[in-house]
Amino acid sequence: MKLIVFGASGDVGSRVVTEALARGHNVAAAVRNDAGLGKLPKGVTPVVADIADPAAVAAAMAGQDLAISAVRSPTGREGEIVTLTRSILDAASLTNLRVIIVGGAARLRLPDGSPHTVLSDPNFLPESIVPTARASMAQWELCASEESVNWTYASPSALLQPGQRRGVFRTDTDKLLVDDAGNSEISMEDFAVALVDEAQSAKFPRAAFTVGY
Template identity: 40%
Template sequence: MRIAIIGATGMAGSAIATEALDRGHHVTALSRRPRADAGIDRLSARALDIEDTASLPPVLAEVDAAVLTIRLAPGEESRLASLTRGFLDAAEQHGTPVLIVGGAAPLRSPNDPDRLLIDDPSYVPEAWKSIAQASLDQFNGCQEHRYNGWVYLSPPAILEPGERTGRYRRGTTRLLTDENGISRITAPDLAIAVVDEVESPTGDKHFTVTARTSDRTSTTR
């Protein structure tokens, strides 16, 4: 497959690019500052500013799928929803399937299935509310957009650097935790879930993942 990754120099984006390349896919890595390892076979690194909406359609016309994984500077989080809408506008022009790596705020709380995670202070303290609201607005913007060719991935409460274990648990609309109530995953294991979904779409519009710490499998809806 030919996969475009917007935000390819970030923690998640870099891991997703590596996972896709390791599986034999052709990757177009897009970011404001291109990756330094552009000489790798099957990797094309380009400079792209997602705010330049005119530059998006030609890129998306060349690929089979695209992954959007961007994080904005502190104080600019409120722009995330509008930037994502512009990205979906561009994807719609060519019917490009897109996977958006967003935030955990749109998930249901494991403590109360009737409460969104953003409203559960045990997971989203007041200091994080603006960042959480940005991801909730992003998700709502996807739902309201006329283009339906998107999938939204909500990471667990903690997404961090670390090793690739090759294992993860997948759920849909409720935050997943382990037996100790911890919700976390490494970027390389998140990348496995991303490329799995890109390769074999499940039909879920919204899903989440977390680390898998035992041999049991788990899908929570």
């Protein structure tokens, strides 16, 4: 499969690139500027594209079978992720390309019959994370309203951090996954595994899924 990863030098994007390369896929790795090129591994086709420019993104998508957007916005500018996602979706529409959007956990319903989501529960998130969660929810609402693109929205567990590639995890659609101790987590490595799995299987067309231990 020929696929392009946007945000390829980031925490999740770099792991998606590594996982896709290990499976023998032809990977184009897109970064925002030349400074990111030095962070890319051997074996990829390097691409510089301004994510805010749908025409530039569409040009980068040309000839690919699939796009994965692992783009994030910096602290203090969390809301920019919505604009960047809009650009990715517009480019996917122009090229008729399937796209997987890496999102957040804000939309996920809490377990055990709670009426709340990760974002709406007043006691779940630290205050410092709330701006990111609000932006994540807006990003999800944007994708959910999109009718012209074959998108998939991928939510990690509540805790996403570097770790081991176990290759064993669970998936769901809109429920926060927790383990027997009540923890909700997934390593970035296994989240990348799930993203490449979805790239290959297309189990969630125009739908969302989440991953957790």
